[in-house]
Amino acid sequence: MTIANGDRQGDGETAAAPIIGPEPVPIVLWVNGEARPLTVEPRTTLAAALRGPLGLTGAKIACNQGACSACTVWLDGLVVPSCSILAIEVGERKITTIEGLATDERLHPVQEAFIAHDAVQCGFCTPGLVMSCAALLARNQYPDEEEIQTAISGHLCRCGTYPHVVQAILALAEEEGD
Structure with missing residues (x-):
């Protein structure tokens, strides 16, 4: 079976993929x-x-x-x-x-924890770190330090605020457990 310009159909016809662009x-x-x-x-x-x-x-x-x-x-x-x-x-x-994390003018608990534990330096990486940490807590309400480090391992923070991020999430998980 030869494939050119799409997948060969049983009836010998070629199904062409739609071409999108270059215009918006x-x-x-x-x-x-x-x-x-x-x-x-x-x-x-x-x-x-x-x-x-x-x-x-x-x-x-x-x-x-x-x-x-x-x-x-x-x-x-x-x-x-x-x-x-x-x-x-x-x-x-x-x-x-x-x-979209904050609701009704109220910060998400992860955002509040970042502020409380000084996990915000220059702020450039902060939104991405918050999103990853909030996703982690949605999957696992009580992560340990290793799980938090894994969740933020793909983030580049030039200010080195990683220890504060870990502290913030550990403290938040502890609060939720009380």
Whole structure:
């Protein structure tokens, strides 16, 4: 069977994959529980779409290669680097950004713990660290130090606030256990 320009069908016809672009295309992203229609070039990353047309600047673009985790968001509850995903590939999956963690003007408990334990230095990596730690606590309400270190291991913090992050999450888990 020869495959050219798509998969060969049983009747000898070729199924061609749709070609998208190079012109901008309309998409809808489900961000923080809300449908957000926008038009993007097919090469636009999720991070760029969130920060640009949607004005959600919490996810930071640092390395733009998925190596530092400053752009961390949740995609259907999974922690992902938003700079490594094209916006047009997201489809109907649910995106949660740092802006979506707080509710009714109240910070998320992880955000409060970061403040209380001085886990914020320059703040560039903080949103990504908060997203990873909140995801960890959603999976495991009482993580130990090793599990916290594993959860934040992909984050690059130039200020070295890692020990404060671990302390913050351990203290939060202890509070929840009381």
